[in-house]
Structures are given as C-alpha cells and as structure tokens.
Amino acid sequence: MTTDRRTFLGQTASAVAGLSILPVGVRGFELSQRAPVRVAVIGAGRQGRSILGELAKFEGVELAALCDTDQRRLDSGIRRTRGAQAYNSHEGLLEKADSFDAVCVATPTHTHRQVATDAMAAGVHVYCEGPLEATVEDATALAKAARESSKVFQVGLHARSNPVYQLARSFFRSDAVRGLVSVHGQNNRKTTWRVPSNDPVREKALNWRLDPAVTLGLAGEWGTHQFDSVHWFTGRYPVSVRGSGSIRFHEDGREVADTIACQLAFKNGTVMSYDATLANSYGGRFETLFGTNAAIKLAETHAWMFKEADAPTQGWEVYANRQQFHNDEGITLIAGATKLAEQGKLQEGVGLPHPPLYYALGDFLKSVSEGAKVACSAEEGYRSTVVGIRAAQAVVTGQEVEIAESDLRVG
Secondary structure, eight states, X not given: OOHHHHHHHHHHHHHHHHOTTSSSOSSOOOOOOSSOEEEEEEOOSHHHHHHHHHHTXXXXXXXXXXXXXXXXXXXXXXXXSSSOEEEXXXXXXXXXXXXXXXXXXXXXXXXXXXXXXXXXXXXXXXXXXXXXXXXXXXXXXXXXXXHHOSSOEEEEOGGGGOHHHHHHXXXXXXXXXXXXXXXXXXXXXXXXXXXXXXXXXXXXXXXXXXXXTTOOHHHHHTHXXXXXXXXXXXXXXXXXXXXXXXXXXXXXXXXXXXXXXXXXXXXXXXXXXXXXXXXXXXXOEEEEEEESSEEEEEETXXXXXXXXXXXXXXXGGGGOEEEEETTEEEEEOOTTHHHHHHTTOGGGGXXXXXXXXXXXXXXHHHXXXXXXXXXXXXXXXXXXXXXXXXXXXXXXXXXXXXXXXXXXXXX
C-alpha cells in the first residue's frame, strides 16, 4: 500500500464516519452564542425570499429588518416575517445598523458593490450572494473593501458549505479519482427569467437579468456558482473561455440568450464544457469531474462516484449505497455512511435534508457568532466572479476570451 493510499484510507474512514472533521453538521446548526444573531435582509426578490425561509430554520437568529425598493415585494416579504422592520432603501435600513449584527445582500448583481460596501461601512457583517458583481472593476472594489474591513464578509457561493460536496471533495483530492481528464457542467431549467408588470419602469427594474447593459446572463449568473465548484475541487482556474449563445425558445423581444455553451480551458490541458438553457429542464443542474479512476457527479443535494472497472478497491465500498444510472452504477456519497449502515438506515442518509443555501447561511452565522473561518472569502468569490464575467463576454462576442493570471488577483 502506498503512502498516498494509506493516508486516503485514514481520511476516508473519518469522512465516511460522519464528517466529524467538518465545521458543520448535516442535519442542522447549533449556534453557541447566548444572545440571538440579529440579521437584516436586503432584497426581497426570489433569492431574498429563499434566504428568509432558510434563516427561519435557525434557532438563535432574529430577523430584524427587510429592505426592498419594490413595495410589492417588500410587502410580500414582510408577511413572511415576525415583526421585522420594513425599509424601502438600504440607506434607510443602514441608518439603524445598531439594531442588527449582519445583513444578507440579495439585490441584483450589479448593485452588490454599493449595498455591501455601505453595509460594511455601517459596521455590520455581510453575506453577499454570488456573483460578487457584474464588472471586474466593481468586483475588485468590493473585494478590496471586504479585505480592509474588520467585519465578516462571505460570498454566497454555496458549494463550499455543502456537506455532500465537502465529502465528495475529500474523495476527489485522493487517488480515488486520480488524474483529472475533463469536466462537464450544465444547468437546464425551463423557465423564463421574465417578471411581468404593467408598469414599464417597474418591469425594467424587475427584469435586470434580461437587460444587456447590466446582466451577466446564464454564464455569469448561473455559471459562476458551478465554475466555483470546479475551482474549489481542483485548485485551478481557466486561462481562456470560448462561448456562444442564442435565443432558442423565449422569442419575447429579449436580447439575452436563453441557451448558451462554453468551453473553459485550463493551463494543464483540461477542458470544462458548460451548457445552460431556459428552454429545457432535462438533467437539471450538475457538474461531473472525470478522472482516470472514477468520475464524481455533483448535483446540489446529492453526489455520486462512478468507479472505473480497473480502479483499485479501497475498503470503504462495503458501506456504499449504490444507484443505477442506465448502464452505470453510481456509489452515492453519504455523510455519516458508517454509522447509518450500522443502524440499517443507509438509504435515509441519501441527499441533504436542507437546500445548499441553508448550509452557506449556517457557515456565515458561525463566522459571525463564533469567529469560524469564512466558507467563501471575498478573494475566492472574486476569482470565480471574474471567470463568470469572462464567460459572459465570450457568449456575447462569440470569441475566445483570455483570463490572465493577473485578472484573478484582487490587487
């Protein structure tokens, strides 16, 4: 047995035994502070409402305030809360910054810099949804402000907090997968991105993702999150990206592509292919990393390993739950597999009991209340955001876009 394999078996035994090496549990978080963490949410759109729903699951968290510039969304969000104060501007909310400890920023991507820097200047901790910003200039300014702030700043790229992904990464970074051959990711959802309104001004504001002047499109808004998963697993960033896009279904006057394809090239020759569409839902969202010993497929709440026939047996397979995918058999990666197997409850451990957003917020709250290490720093969020921005540029121009090493440094 080689040293690498011996080390892997020891690490894997710990991981399979219950993720005890990780800062979060799979079932839920227990915050150790005595006083509640008072949180304000800025942005009451779809993501803001999702954040409200997940925050409500945490004991020891008090939702202090909610803000949105759109009155209808603000009213709808307030109805989901218990006594939270309502604000029509983030400036007005931050005048009351002494009444809360942290803010979650869920505003349109191109507004993150202003809202988040104002929040840090007001002296509160910030959770900022990814991508970090819509331009490299604004992303740089926000990342620098976060670096200079004494407050916690976490970027909402959820993969890094996902317990199933953490377990999958421990396998990937061993010889269980071995040499990386290629990567494929996709995000297929049959949806519109358009929010109807009879008021032209309101319609434009609500449909910022369809505004060519500010949107990063599918490659940036969705791709950034999935590119970050690959960056985190491999420790590598692409050096160039090609892209294309077109309108395949939503012929409603929009100019932003509803279907895209990208190829991200890495310095070592690895290529990641990425597809996304608003016109078809088959296959959903996933990333698959193909190695010479196995492939790992990541699908938000689930992950699987597909071992090659000639891959060595490493001992942990006895605890494996197996799932058939056409002609392939996948080993479901389950947190706490050993303990669950002993209890005859292995099947009950498949998947996450909460959405990935829950674990990202949990990590943020741990950092705020206990000083735990931030799950996704401004610098990591910046790098993945830059890749997303460059991919969006490639889709719009149809040309190859270089990603220089200097582009990935905040400066």
